[in-house]
Amino acid sequence: MVAAAKVGLRVNMGRTEVIQERGPWRGVEHVEFETLDWVDWFNTERLLGPIGHMLPAEFEELHDHPEEAPALVAGLR
Incomplete structure (x- = not known):
């Protein structure tokens, strides 16, 4: 359960990082693409x-x- 909470915290931190630091946004698709780009960076470069x-x-x-x-x-x- 603790591991799941840590993962949830990381996801929320990542979401906040993407949303607050990379705007302004043109729409939902733009937010989704940038979020996927951040997840790729997190998993393959960090x-x-x-x-x-x-x-x-x-x-x-x-x-x-x-x-x-x-x-x-x-x-x-």
Whole structure:
């Protein structure tokens, strides 16, 4: 439950970052596109400390295939 709360907090922080810092907006589609762009940046370019200073996309790949790096994944669980 705590992990879900942290994810929710991150999503809300990201949404606030996108909405407040990247306006003005031309419409809902523009907001949706910019939000997707932010999510892509967050997952593929931003190193995240709580998961070992890795990209979230890399961590997800290791989590999906733990046989490729069992010690790393085990240490982060």
